[in-house]
Amino acid sequence: MENPYLPSPVRIEEIITETTDGALKTFKLVFLKPEDEKRFRYLPGQFAEISVAGKGEVPIGIATSPTEEGFLKFTINKVGLVTTHLHNMHPGEIIGVRGPLGKSYPWDWFEGKNLVIIGGGFAFTTLRSSIVYVLHPDNRDRFGDLTVIYGARHPGLLLYKEELAAWEQRSDINMHITVDATDDPDWKYNVGFVPTITKEKAPSSENAYAIVCGPPIMIKFTLPILTELGFPPERVIMSLEMRMKCGIGMCGRCNIGTEYVCKDGPVFTLAQLNQMPNEY
Amino acid sequence: MKEYIPKIREIARKLLEEEKVDAVLGFRKGTIPMMNEPFMARSASDVDLLYWDSNCGINLANYLHKRKEKIAVVAKGCDTRNIVNHIVENQVKRDQLYIIGIPCRGMIDRRQILAMFEGREIEEVDEDAENVIIKGDGLSETIPRVEVLQENCSICIHHNPVIYDEMVDEPVEEPDHVDRYDDIKAIEEMDPEERYQYFRDIFSPCIRCYACRNSCPLCYCPTCFVDESRPQWVGKSIDITDVMTFHFLRAFHCAGRCTDCGSCERACPVGIPMRLLTKKLEKDIRELYGYEAGMSLDERPPLDTYRPDDPEFFIK
Amino acid sequence: MSEVIIPKDELASFVGRLLESYEVFAPVARGGMYLFERISAADEADLSYKNTRLSPKGAFLPQSERMFEFTVAPGKEESGILKEAPKEFRERVLLGLRPCDAQAFKLVDVNFITKEYTDPWWARRREKAILVGLGCNEPRSTCFCTSTGGGPFSEKGLDVLLYDLGESFLARAVTEKGEQIVSFCSGKAPGESLKSKARELEAAARAKIRKSLPVDKLKEKDLLELFNGKFWEKIEFACINCGTCTFVCPTCWCFDIQDEVYKNDGDRLRNWDSCMFPIFTLHGSGHNPRAQKVQRVRQRFMHKLKYYVDKYGNGVACVGCGRCVVSCPVNIDIRRVMEVMTAEVCEREE
Numbered sequence: 001m002e003n004p005y006l007p008s009p010v011r012i013e014e015i016i017t018e019t020t021d022g023a024l025k026t027f028k029l030v031f032l033k034p035e036d037e038k039r040f041r042y043l044p045g046q047f048a049e050i051s052v053a054g055k056g057e058v059p060i061g062i063a064t065s066p067t068e069e070g071f072l073k074f075t076i077n078k079v080g081l082v083t084t085h086l087h088n089m090h091p092g093e094i095i096g097v098r099g100p101l102g103k104s105y106p107w108d109w110f111e112g113k114n115l116v117i118i119g120g121g122f123a124f125t126t127l128r129s130s131i132v133y134v135l136h137p138d139n140r141d142r143f144g145d146l147t148v149i150y151g152a153r154h155p156g157l158l159l160y161k162e163e164l165a166a167w168e169q170r171s172d173i174n175m176h177i178t179v180d181a182t183d184d185p186d187w188k189y190n191v192g193f194v195p196t197i198t199k200e201k202a203p204s205s206e207n208a209y210a211i212v213c214g215p216p217i218m219i220k221f222t223l224p225i226l227t228e229l230g231f232p233p234e235r236v237i238m239s240l241e242m243r244m245k246c247g248i249g250m251c252g253r254c255n256i257g258t259e260y261v262c263k264d265g266p267v268f269t270l271a272q273l274n275q276m277p278n279e280y
Numbered sequence: 281m282k283e284y285i286p287k288i289r290e291i292a293r294k295l296l297e298e299e300k301v302d303a304v305l306g307f308r309k310g311t312i313p314m315m316n317e318p319f320m321a322r323s324a325s326d327v328d329l330l331y332w333d334s335n336c337g338i339n340l341a342n343y344l345h346k347r348k349e350k351i352a353v354v355a356k357g358c359d360t361r362n363i364v365n366h367i368v369e370n371q372v373k374r375d376q377l378y379i380i381g382i383p384c385r386g387m388i389d390r391r392q393i394l395a396m397f398e399g400r401e402i403e404e405v406d407e408d409a410e411n412v413i414i415k416g417d418g419l420s421e422t423i424p425r426v427e428v429l430q431e432n433c434s435i436c437i438h439h440n441p442v443i444y445d446e447m448v449d450e451p452v453e454e455p456d457h458v459d460r461y462d463d464i465k466a467i468e469e470m471d472p473e474e475r476y477q478y479f480r481d482i483f484s485p486c487i488r489c490y491a492c493r494n495s496c497p498l499c500y501c502p503t504c505f506v507d508e509s510r511p512q513w514v515g516k517s518i519d520i521t522d523v524m525t526f527h528f529l530r531a532f533h534c535a536g537r538c539t540d541c542g543s544c545e546r547a548c549p550v551g552i553p554m555r556l557l558t559k560k561l562e563k564d565i566r567e568l569y570g571y572e573a574g575m576s577l578d579e580r581p582p583l584d585t586y587r588p589d590d591p592e593f594f595i596k
Numbered sequence: 597m598s599e600v601i602i603p604k605d606e607l608a609s610f611v612g613r614l615l616e617s618y619e620v621f622a623p624v625a626r627g628g629m630y631l632f633e634r635i636s637a638a639d640e641a642d643l644s645y646k647n648t649r650l651s652p653k654g655a656f657l658p659q660s661e662r663m664f665e666f667t668v669a670p671g672k673e674e675s676g677i678l679k680e681a682p683k684e685f686r687e688r689v690l691l692g693l694r695p696c697d698a699q700a701f702k703l704v705d706v707n708f709i710t711k712e713y714t715d716p717w718w719a720r721r722r723e724k725a726i727l728v729g730l731g732c733n734e735p736r737s738t739c740f741c742t743s744t745g746g747g748p749f750s751e752k753g754l755d756v757l758l759y760d761l762g763e764s765f766l767a768r769a770v771t772e773k774g775e776q777i778v779s780f781c782s783g784k785a786p787g788e789s790l791k792s793k794a795r796e797l798e799a800a801a802r803a804k805i806r807k808s809l810p811v812d813k814l815k816e817k818d819l820l821e822l823f824n825g826k827f828w829e830k831i832e833f834a835c836i837n838c839g840t841c842t843f844v845c846p847t848c849w850c851f852d853i854q855d856e857v858y859k860n861d862g863d864r865l866r867n868w869d870s871c872m873f874p875i876f877t878l879h880g881s882g883h884n885p886r887a888q889k890v891q892r893v894r895q896r897f898m899h900k901l902k903y904y905v906d907k908y909g910n911g912v913a914c915v916g917c918g919r920c921v922v923s924c925p926v927n928i929d930i931r932r933v934m935e936v937m938t939a940e941v942c943e944r945e946e
Binding site: 002003004005006007009032051052053054055056057058079080083093094095096241242243245246248249250251252253254255256257258263275277279280 | 663664666668675676677678680707708710712713714715716819820823849850851852853854855857862864866869871876877878879880881885886891895898899903906907
């Protein structure tokens with residue numbers, strides 16, 4: 001009997017400090033056993049439990065795309081016991097990965113549709129996965145226009161800066177990078193909150209889905225703008241965070257009404273959320 | 281003590297009607313024998329639900345901290361001592377409270393009665409001044425109430441409220457000589473290994489539901505040490521070392537503050553006598569500092585203050 | 597299915613024979629209460645009990661259980677790699693559990709055995725278990741199993757059902773597994789008079805359960821309307837947010853996962869957890885979706901009486917054992933909550 005609680009051992013290949021405040025690091029992980037890697041089939045939007053023996057586990061969105069083979073990446077915010085320990089670890093050390101868990105973004109719904117990806121802060125990880133996935137030559141033709149609005153409080157807090165710059169140069173993606181504020185005279189991109197920039201850039205809702213991930217305050221002010229732009233709640237996709245332990249719908253803590261965020265989510269449409277108790 | 285009910289209701293109605301308080305905190309009659317439910321009457325129409333008998337052992341001071349409204353509280357002797365604690369520890373303000381004092385004749389030990397009639401269904405438990413009357417399927421027994429009081433009540437020396445705005449009746453007589461520490465002295469006589477084993481056995485049924493802590497008016501920390509994760513002071517399994525760490529530390533946190541109200545033991549679903557710990561500390565505090573918790577608004581708990589002549593021989 | 601009579605004076609030898617082939621769990625008197633525990637001698641089992649203080653769920657979901665073990669010794673190749681903690685899964689008999697508790701296991705199965713995942717420990721123990729129930733001649737005043745789809749002699753989830761006929765037990769096999777157990781009894785088949793006595797006991801026990809609650813109405817209720825009901829504030833007032841109701845409950849399955857390390861050796865454990873505790877849902881960021889007591893109390897009752905009902909179409913996640921009613925330190929009574937939740941809107945406002 002396969003044990004869904006047993007993490008697969010992985011080696012930390014590389015640790016990249018993403019932000020100037022040092023609170024976000026990306027961990028590049030390589031499976032020790034090829035069979036574990038083979039079994040780890042995922043799609044953007046899913047997450048995994050990162051396990052540190054002696055400390056515990058944390059649920060983290062998968063930042064790599066399945067089109068990137070041979071490794072997984074997780075961008076981890078230093079918050080609690082496990083993540084603080086992870087931040088003090090070094091390449092070569094062994095940790096565990098358990099997953100993939102949860103539902104991905106609904107990629108079958110997205111076929112032939114335009115995508116508007118809106119992200120804020122460190123919630124950009126599974127959005128990065130999605131962008132890389134869509135831009136891959138095998139996939140690019142399956143989807144229509146790709147628009148990305150991504151904001152952070154200041155330039156130092158933007159994740160994946162080199163990739164952002166590369167995406168800015170491409171013609172098959174409309175990138176709108178923004179920061180809340182900056183005193184950098186060389187800043188070439190937008191300044192303003194994500195909702196404001198969304199309103200300004202006004203991506204069309206025609207034949208489109210929006211994926212929104214970010215802090216509650218950003219979501220609160222972005223959703224009405226998406227409504228103004230004509231996105232029906234069935235076509236606004238969100239990903240939720242909850243305290244989790246098992247990640248497989250058994251331990252009981254991450255429910256919102258009847259739905260377990262770990263297993264029935266973390267991806268929900270706004271239409272679904274509107275039918276659920278407001279308890280998240 | 282059911283005779284207090286009309287008076288409790290009368291006072292409550294008056295206070296609510298005259299808008300002297302926003303709510304009256306008391307009990308309402310429980311759905312099963314020997315249980316009542318803490319209850320907040322918020323309007324005159326709720327008043328007739330207020331109830332009182334010898335099954336009001338849960339300490340209502342536990343419902344007062346950090347409240348903003350003006351509250352009348354129905355309080356027996358130990359409850360008022362915990363209200364004093366709360367005031368001294370700035371958990372509630374005196375002028376927020378209207379204390380309806382209950383001269384208490386002691387609470388019935390529900391567990392003892394359930395154990396006495398184990399296997400027979402008790403359907404109703406009534407009481408008068410002297411007796412407890414137990415009725416059920418083919419059951420009708422009258423037992424003198426002194427025989428079935430909670431242990432803490434049977435050795436209680438402060439039956440009457442130490443602070444109140446209005447009493448529901450004349451004070452009851454309080455015993456002038458009670459040896460509160462019989463059982464503690466016996467434990468003190470044990471050698472360390474025997475004592476360790478004794479407590480190990482006592483705490484082994486614990487399921488860590490924290491009913492003792494959560495029913496305790498002293499345990500109002502926003503985050504209890506057992507719930508801290510950084511650092512995590514204590515493991516969360518039912519390993520006996522962790523279980524005992526929880527109970528011992530909790531008892532120490534209550535040293536010099538515990539009024540022996542017995543809420544913890546009453547709340548415990550598996551019958552652990554954790555008062556053995558708090559009572560030992562109560563005895564030590566009394567011997568070391570001559571202090572009794574919750575008796576005066578003008579005195580802070582001794583472990584909360586420093587005096588140059590504090591005893592210190594036990595600090596090693 | 598076969599029926600046999602076990603004279604009471606032969607019970608011990610029957611249990612003794614079971615002990616030779618199985619791990620046996622049974623009600624035992626311990627410290628002024630009954631608990632459902634593994635026994636090592638036949639005379640430990642005491643079938644004269646009413647019910648156990650804690651449910652028998654610990655036989656399948658122990659309060660604390662080692663899931664994995666590991667070393668964190670620096671430089672060792674296996675350092676940091678989790679391995680399954682070795683465990684034996686022997687065939688086991690749960691002897692004399694109450695029908696409500698057997699029904700509870702079935703309700704909990706849907707959580708631990710799903711089409712996507714199987715909890716290996718729950719599943720293996722369940723698979724290896726034979727449930728020998730003991731019908732309730734004397735339901736307690738807090739029992740309401742007949743409202744929750746069961747009954748004092750319900751066979752739901754059982755392999756064998758025992759009737760206490762006074763001088764003897766009538767054992768009826770309910771499943772093939774149960775036949776196996778019944779074959780351990782040397783007794784003879786019951787005559788018509790004992791059979792009719794069993795039927796009378798059953799009818800008499802049913803009649804003793806006076807409380808009838810309209811739980812069927814719950815599936816018709818609107819989830820959000822119940823969730824947003826004003827009545828929760830009254831229900832929650834007395835609650836002290838301890839975990840008693842959840843820990844004594846046979847259908848509460850929530851658990852926590854914790855790592856513990858001593859020197860270089862560590863275990864990953866799972867422990868019972870409770871939706872009553874604030875840290876149950878506390879995010880690392882400090883945000884807590886159920887920070888308020890009222891939210892946690894609502895969660896427990898909504899989970900049992902509405903979320904479960906809607907999610908699995910399997911009735912309520914309550915079997916009417918009454919343990920929470922008996923053990924709640926402040927007399928929060930799920931029967932009252934059911935009445936409030938199933939009442940018409942105007943009444944629910946109280």
